Amino acid sequence: MVMLAVLAAAVLHAAWNALLKASPDKDLASIGQAIARGVFALALVPFVAAPAPASWPWIVGSVIVHVAYFWLLAGAYRWGDLSFSYPIMRGGAPAIVAIAGLLIFSESLPWAETAAVGLICASILAFAGGPRGPAGAQRRALAFALGNAMVIACYTLIDARGVRLSGAPIGYALWFFVGNSIVQLSIGVGGRGRETFIYLRRHAVQAALGGIFTIGAYGTALWAMTQAPVALVAALRETSVVFAALIGALFLGEPLTRRRVLATALVLGGLVLLRL
Numbered sequence: 001m002v003m004l005a006v007l008a009a010a011v012l013h014a015a016w017n018a019l020l021k022a023s024p025d026k027d028l029a030s031i032g033q034a035i036a037r038g039v040f041a042l043a044l045v046p047f048v049a050a051p052a053p054a055s056w057p058w059i060v061g062s063v064i065v066h067v068a069y070f071w072l073l074a075g076a077y078r079w080g081d082l083s084f085s086y087p088i089m090r091g092g093a094p095a096i097v098a099i100a101g102l103l104i105f106s107e108s109l110p111w112a113e114t115a116a117v118g119l120i121c122a123s124i125l126a127f128a129g130g131p132r133g134p135a136g137a138q139r140r141a142l143a144f145a146l147g148n149a150m151v152i153a154c155y156t157l158i159d160a161r162g163v164r165l166s167g168a169p170i171g172y173a174l175w176f177f178v179g180n181s182i183v184q185l186s187i188g189v190g191g192r193g194r195e196t197f198i199y200l201r202r203h204a205v206q207a208a209l210g211g212i213f214t215i216g217a218y219g220t221a222l223w224a225m226t227q228a229p230v231a232l233v234a235a236l237r238e239t240s241v242v243f244a245a246l247i248g249a250l251f252l253g254e255p256l257t258r259r260r261v262l263a264t265a266l267v268l269g270g271l272v273l274l275r276l
Contacts, residue, residue, distance in 0.1 A: 002227045003236060009220035010240035014086075016213035017073075017240075018247040019206055021082040026074035028199040029207070031188035034070065035200065036211025038181020041174040051166035051175060058162025059172065063179040065155040070184065072148035080141025083248040083255075087241040088145035089152060116235070119266060160230040163222045173219040 016033065023029030051059065076085035159176075166172040188196035200207060224233045242263075248254035 006236040009217045012213040012217035014240040014243035016210045032207035033210035034184035036207040041177035049168035051172040055166035076144035085145045089148040169223040
């Protein structure tokens with residue numbers, strides 16, 4: 001059940017990243033998606049249990065860290081392909097989370113699951129072929145992507161702790177989205193002014209879809225962290241690179257090379273190990 005839910009979340013995660021990559025203005029698209037998911041989340045919070053007081057500092061911490069995440073995400077897609085930047089960002093994080101999970105949460109995985117996490121991480125990184133474009137753009141894309149891998153690991157650990165203290169995974173996720181929306185809107189208005197609202201009017205459907213996909217993807221991942229070891233959830237979630245590679249090839253004109261086909265097979269091998 002948990003495995004299937006996280007794989008579904010991986011599809012949604014790849015989808016909203018593809019929407020961001022395809023947008024004409026990555027920064028404003030990121031802000032637009034944040035506002036949309038904040039509106040949807042605010043409409044839902046009256047109908048779910050509120051998170052426990054002990055989890056609120058972790059929600060605030062996650063909101064702060066996600067400011068860096070979305071800034072680095074927009075930068076990575078400004079300079080690099082989806083099928084290059086996305087695997088680097090997502091592939092490095094589970095390995096960091098697996099080590100930190102052992103140190104912070106005392107979660108040690110059985111040998112099969114440890115091997116599966118390692119195989120999935122390695123195959124995810126194998127997706128990242130050389131980016132297209134000038135050398136300067138390649139270096140910038142790589143720098144943004146590597147920086148975001150560290151940020152992803154950081155907020156994963158923050159939210160793993162926070163959601164377990166909350167006693168209400170859905171409420172935790174929704175209030176995080178509300179807080180993130182307020183911060184992102186403030187950044188957009190402060191930096192781009194009226195241009196933020198003009199962009200939102202022109203791209204409202206894209207922003208709404210991105211918001212819905214994000215709520216489904218991250219809300220499911222947070223729930224899964226209350227049901228399974230955080231390292232396992234993190235690795236499973238990052239199988240979204242398979243779906244991102246397919247979306248990039250089908251809709252964004254990015255190459256689906258033999259190496260990426262082989263990497264897909266390795267990801268599937270890691271999933272098989274998780275079921276042993």
